[in-house]
Amino acid sequence: MNPFRLKSLTPRLYRVPLDQPVVTSFGTMRARWVLWVCVEDVDGLIGWGEVWCNFPDSGAQHRCRLLQEVFAPLLSSLQGDHPVTLSAEVASRIRILRLQSSEYGPLDQCAAGLDTAIWDLQAQRLGQPLHRVLRAELIDQIKPDVSQAPRIRVYASGINPKGAGKTMQQAAQEGHRAFKVKLGFGYDQDLRTLQEVREIDGGAWLAADANQAWNRDEAIALMPHLAPFDLAWLEEPIAADATSEDWQALAAQAPMPLAAGENINHLSAFKVALRQWGLGVMQPDLAKWGGFTGCLEVVRQCRALDVLYCPHFLGGGIGLLSSAHLLAASDQAGLLEMDVNPNPLRTEILAGALVPKEGWVTLSDSPGLGQAHNMSAIKSWIHPLPS
Numbered sequence: 001m002n003p004f005r006l007k008s009l010t011p012r013l014y015r016v017p018l019d020q021p022v023v024t025s026f027g028t029m030r031a032r033w034v035l036w037v038c039v040e041d042v043d044g045l046i047g048w049g050e051v052w053c054n055f056p057d058s059g060a061q062h063r064c065r066l067l068q069e070v071f072a073p074l075l076s077s078l079q080g081d082h083p084v085t086l087s088a089e090v091a092s093r094i095r096i097l098r099l100q101s102s103e104y105g106p107l108d109q110c111a112a113g114l115d116t117a118i119w120d121l122q123a124q125r126l127g128q129p130l131h132r133v134l135r136a137e138l139i140d141q142i143k144p145d146v147s148q149a150p151r152i153r154v155y156a157s158g159i160n161p162k163g164a165g166k167t168m169q170q171a172a173q174e175g176h177r178a179f180k181v182k183l184g185f186g187y188d189q190d191l192r193t194l195q196e197v198r199e200i201d202g203g204a205w206l207a208a209d210a211n212q213a214w215n216r217d218e219a220i221a222l223m224p225h226l227a228p229f230d231l232a233w234l235e236e237p238i239a240a241d242a243t244s245e246d247w248q249a250l251a252a253q254a255p256m257p258l259a260a261g262e263n264i265n266h267l268s269a270f271k272v273a274l275r276q277w278g279l280g281v282m283q284p285d286l287a288k289w290g291g292f293t294g295c296l297e298v299v300r301q302c303r304a305l306d307v308l309y310c311p312h313f314l315g316g317g318i319g320l321l322s323s324a325h326l327l328a329a330s331d332q333a334g335l336l337e338m339d340v341n342p343n344p345l346r347t348e349i350l351a352g353a354l355v356p357k358e359g360w361v362t363l364s365d366s367p368g369l370g371q372a373h374n375m376s377a378i379k380s381w382i383h384p385l386p387s
Helices: 057-077 083-101 104-126 130-138 164-173 187-200 216-229 244-253 267-276 291-305 317-329 344-350
Strands: 006-024 027-041 046-051 151-159 178-182 205-209 258-260 335-339 360-362
Touching: 006 057, 006 344, 027 057, 027 104, 027 344, 046 104, 046 317, 057 083, 057 104, 083 104, 083 291, 104 130, 104 291, 104 317, 130 291, 130 317, 151 164, 151 205, 151 317, 164 178, 164 187, 178 187, 187 205, 187 216, 205 216, 216 244, 244 258, 244 267, 267 291, 291 317, 317 335, 317 344
Parallel strands: 151 178, 151 335, 178 205
Antiparallel strands: 006 027, 027 046, 151 360
C-alpha cells in the first residue's frame, strides 16, 4: 500500500436530550452524546471513528476540544502505510502530554476514535469491508468466503430496573432473542428485576451488568441468590481495579461466567485480567480504549486463552458498527451489545443497518464501515454544538 496522506480531522459533536433517562449504578444519563471523528485523505476518502463520551455531560465537550487542539494538528505529519504504524506514532506524540496532564482516559479515547477512522480509510483504500481487513490481521491463514456477508449474534442491552419486563418485551418484538439487565440497585430491587424478566421468558438468554456496584464480599454473598436465574454472565460485579485475588475469589463462588473489560485501559492490564481473574468473557470497548489497533491484540489474547470476546458498546451508530466489524472478524461465538434505549444518534445514522432478525444481524460487504457514512440521516432537529 502507498503511504497515508491525511488531509484533515474534523470532530462532530452532537447531543440529544432523553425523555427516558438511562440509569446505571454510577449515575443517570439524561442526554445522549456522540463525538465522531471524521478523517479525510488527499484523495477525498473519508474515514469515521467514535470517541467514548457517555458520562458526564461535560466530558463530551472536553474530548471534542482535545481532538481540535491536540490531535488535528498531528494529522498532516503522520507517516506510514498501515493503521498500526500511525497509531503508534500518535501514541508517541501524545505520551508526554498524558504524563503531564494525567488525562489518560480522554486522550486515549480520542486516540481510539482516530485509530478507528484510519482503519476505515485503510479498508476503503483496499476496496474491502472492514471486517475482512481485520480478519486478515487476526487469522492470516483463513480466507473468508467473499460471496457471503457475515452474520453475528446480538443481545439487547441497557434494560433498566424500571419497566424491565416491558423493555424486554419490546426488544423481543424488535427482533432480539438475548437480553442483559442492569443490577446494582440494592438486593431487593435486583431480585425484582431478575424475577420480572424471568417470568416473561424463563428460557431466554439472559445476562446481567452490575456496573462495579459491589465489593468482593457483597458480590460473593449474592451468588447463591443469583444462581436460580441462570445468567449467561455477570458483568463487572466488582470494580475494574479490584485485585486479582478478589476476582479469583469471586470466580470460585460464581455459578455463572464473569465478564469485564470496558473499564480496563492498558494492554498489560488486559493480559493480567485474562490470565488471573478467572473471566469467561472479555469486553473491551474500542471507543473507550485502543480503537481497532488495541482491541485486535486483546482479541488475539482471547483466542489464545479461550476466553469469549464480546465487545462492550453504548453510544452512537459508528461505534456500534465498528464493534460489529471487529466481532465478525474475531471468528468467535461472541455477541454484539445493542443498546435498546432510544438514541437517534445510533438509529438514524445506521438507517436500517444492524436490524436484528431472530437475534442476528448481517453486516454489509461494502468497503470500510459501509453504512456508517450516512451522515445525512441525522434529523434536522439534532444540531451539532458550536466548535
